[in-house]
Amino acid sequence: MFNGKDFKGWRQCNGTAMPKNWIIDKGTMEVFTMEGKKPGEGSDGDIVFGDKKFKNFVLSIEWKASKMANSGIFYDVREVPGQPVYYAAPEIQILDNADATDNKVPSHLAGSLYDMIAADPKTVHPAGQWNTIVVSVINGKVTHMQNGVKVCEYELWTPAWDQMVANSKFKSFPGFTEGIAKEGFIGLQDHGYPVWFRNLKIREF
Numbered sequence: 001m002f003n004g005k006d007f008k009g010w011r012q013c014n015g016t017a018m019p020k021n022w023i024i025d026k027g028t029m030e031v032f033t034m035e036g037k038k039p040g041e042g043s044d045g046d047i048v049f050g051d052k053k054f055k056n057f058v059l060s061i062e063w064k065a066s067k068m069a070n071s072g073i074f075y076d077v078r079e080v081p082g083q084p085v086y087y088a089a090p091e092i093q094i095l096d097n098a099d100a101t102d103n104k105v106p107s108h109l110a111g112s113l114y115d116m117i118a119a120d121p122k123t124v125h126p127a128g129q130w131n132t133i134v135v136s137v138i139n140g141k142v143t144h145m146q147n148g149v150k151v152c153e154y155e156l157w158t159p160a161w162d163q164m165v166a167n168s169k170f171k172s173f174p175g176f177t178e179g180i181a182k183e184g185f186i187g188l189q190d191h192g193y194p195v196w197f198r199n200l201k202i203r204e205f
Contacts, residue, residue, distance in 0.1 A: 001049050001186065001200040002029060009051040012044070013077070013085045013187060019045035021190060029197040031071070031190050038192070039068065040101070045190025046085035048077055055183035056205040059135045065096045065110075066194040067127045072114060074187035075137060076156075076180050085187040088175025090114075090156075092135055092144055094195060096127040111146035115168045119144065119151035130198075138205060156180055 001009065004027035007018045021034045021043045034043040054075070061073060071094040078088040091114035095103060102108045111119030111133060123146040125131050134145040137156075144152035155161060157179070170176040188197065 001202055002197070004028075004198070009049050010047050011050045013046040013048050014079050014081055014083075019043060019047065019190065021045045022047065027198060029188075029200075030194065031188070032194045033192055040070065041192040042190040043192070046187060047190070048079070048085065048185040048187040050185060053183045053185055054137075054202065054204060056138050057136075058203045058205070059137075059186060060132065060199065060201045061197060062130050062132050062199045063094050064130045064196040065094060065127050067096055068099045068101065069096045069127065069193035069195050070094070070100050070102055070191040071193065071195040072189040072191070073133065073135070074185075074189070075135060076182070076184035077187040078175065078181040078184050080175055083175070085189055086114075087173060088178075088181065089184060089187060090142075090180060091189075092133055093119075094189075095124075097121050097124055098126060111144055111151045113142075113144065113152050113154060115170065116164045117152045117154060119146055120149065123147050123149045123151055157182075 012019050022031050072091040074089040080087050093112045093114045095110040097109050106118035109121050110124040136143045140156040165176050
C-alpha cells in the first residue's frame with residue numbers, strides 16, 4: 001500500500017489530494033503538526049488509501065509515535081462528507097501510552113479497539129520505537145496482533161458488537177448506529193502529533 005517513494009493511492013479523507021502535513025522521509029510516511037497549530041490540533045489531515053475498498057484482508061503496518069502522540073488506523077472506512085475518518089469506521093488506536101493525554105482509559109491505549117476493547121499495554125513499545133500492528137478482518141471476525149501478541153478479538157455486525165457500540169462514545173454517531181460498512185477504505189488519522197508509518201501491506205482473501 002506504500003512504495004516508500006510517493007503517496008500513490010493515498011488522498012485526504014473526503015478529498016482528492018494529499019494534505020500538506022504529510023511527507024515522505026527515508027521511505028517512511030510522516031504526519032506532523034502544521035505551523036500555527038497546537039500539538040493535538042489536527043489539520044484536516046485524515047487520509048485514506050482511496051484506490052480500493054477492502055472486505056476480507058490481513059493488514060500489517062509499522063508505526064512509531066512521538067512523545068504524547070495520538071493517532072489511529074481505520075478499516076471499513078465509509079466517507080461521510082464533512083466528517084472525520086473515525087465517524088463511521090472502527091479504529092485501532094495509536095498512542096504514546098506513557099505521556100499522551102488520552103492514556104487514562106484502558107480502551108484508549110495503543111492497539112485497542114478504540115473506546116471498546118482494551119489491548120494489553122505491556123505489548124506496546126514506547127515513543128520513538130517502532131511497533132507492528134496486524135489486523136485480520138475475515139467475514140466480520142477481527143483480531144489485532146500487536147508486536148506479535150493477540151490483543152483484541154471481536155466480531156462485527158453481531159448483537160455483541162451492537163452492545164459495545166451502545167456502551168461507547170460512538171453510540172450517538174450515525175456512522176455507527178446505522179451500521180459499519182461491509183467493506184471500505186483503509187485510513188490513517190491526523191491527530192496533530194508527529195507519527196510515522198512504514199511497511200504498509202495488505203493481503204486480500
